[in-house]
Amino acid sequence: MTLFAAEPRRRSRSRTVGWAFVIGAVVLGLLASLLPSPYLIEVPGPVYNTIGTQEQGSGKDAKAVKLIQIEGHETYPTAGALDMLTVGIQGDATNRPAWTSVIRALFTKSQAVIPASAIYPEGVSTDQVNQQDEADMQSSQQSAVAAALIQQGYRLPTDLEVGTVQKGSAAEGVIEKGDVIRSFDGTALTTNADATSLRELVAKHGTSTPAKVVVERDGAQETVEVTPRSEQGTALIGVGVTERYDFPFTVSIKLQDVGGPSAGMMFALGIIDEITPGKLNGGKHVAGTGTITADGEVGAIGGIRQKMYGAKDAGATVFLAPADNCDEVVGHVPAGLDVYKVSTLDQAVTDLQTIGSGKSTAKLARCTS
Structure with a gap:
């Protein structure tokens, strides 16, 4: 009699342990669903x-x-x-969608889940x-x-205004933010494609000799010399320019x-x-x-x-x-x-x-x- 009674008690303990795991998993799942995710959701x-x-x-x-x-x-x-x-973004740098929203978005054709760092890098x-x-x-x-x-056939005069000067570049201390680049090595820069032309002119000039650059600063023009430097095999002077159009x-x-x-x-x-x-x-x-x-x-x-x-x-x-x-x-x-x-x-x-x-x-x- 005692030997037969022992087996049901073992089954009873198994059921108790099993239900504990299920309840624990459900509780953890509910808690996780309320926690913010490391993702953002794109919506129309x-x-x-x-x-x-x-x-x-x-x-x-x-x-x-x-x-x-x-x-x-x-x-x-x-x-x-x-x-x-x-595109609307659900979430921002500090507030992230809950996991339930992320999971729902994964099964919604008009939505997409992306890492938060894709839009909000650290810092x-x-x-x-x-x-x-x-x-x-x-x-x-x-x-x-x-x-x-x-x-429509218009030819637009363009100013190339220096927006940034890279620290440690060839242009640092020679060309300033706000300067308007008027010419490079004698080639005038006044057409609507001159941002590309400037890069091509710098590359063509190379890195062995100084280039003459005419800039307009505070309403007056002056000529400066800049020797391009090689960056990953390309000759650069280290400035970022913005095209300013005369419409x-x-x-x-x-x-x-x-x-x-x-x-x-x-x-x-x-x-x-x-x-x-x-x-x-x-x-x-x-x-x-x-x-x-x-x-x-x-x-x-x-x-x-x-x-x-x-x-x-x-x-x-x-x-x-x-x-x-x-x-x-x-x-x-x-x-x-x-x-x-x-x-x-x-x-x-x-x-x-x-x-x-x-x-x-x-x-x-x-x-x-």
Whole structure:
């Protein structure tokens, strides 16, 4: 009798230990779900029509403000939309999403989970990131205006203003922040592609002899000598320059509370639509994204999956994507959205003209696997 009674008692203890593990695991899981994760979540953000308006102000002071405002040049009626997209970020440098939100995002097509360090590196605050985003937006808007006007045949005089002088570089103590570089080795730098030309001129000069650089400082020009130094096999003088354009008429972009450089291409298309007869998009609802350089090169951006879903939700049927983002586009296009890949502003304009005219789009480039 005693021998038979011992076995059930062993089973009873096993059940007790097993339930303890289950309850413990559940409690730990609940606690973990409330703990912040080391991740951020990207979600579709607000959408803005570059040829439309944005509600600005609050309460009685709220009003619809036209995003692209042009003075000194004739403008023409537009129709449809040329939407620029944004990405919302859940979390910031100090506040992170809970694990439950992260797990949910992993199974949501319109969301993405990214390491917090991708946006907020160690030691960088939310305010610092926001300030950089604002600076990037301002720079991209100037590039968009320049790209649009150059695409339309304007030749823009350009100042190359020194924004940074690298510590320990050849230029330190010779060239100063705020200087305007007028020429290098006798070659004037006054056209819309001279940031690239300056690098090419420095590389061509080499590192064996001093180069003569004419700078404008405090309204006066002076000639200085700088001997480029080799950095990873490339001759450099160690300055960062910003292109400052002299536009033939005034183009103001009035977008508020949005940062980053990824709206450049869509603003350039919006400007072109405003200053040329006809409707560039044929009145269709088009969305897109991509950085832009003054010479019209379209660059990759982040969060393109979220932007495609944001475009779809806003009613767009056509989406222009940077060619360099195609690997993230393939397999993730929302139903009902036609996506075309572009690498230059010229190509984007041609694509829109084809799409807007109702002609066959079979020959337009698309992202493929």
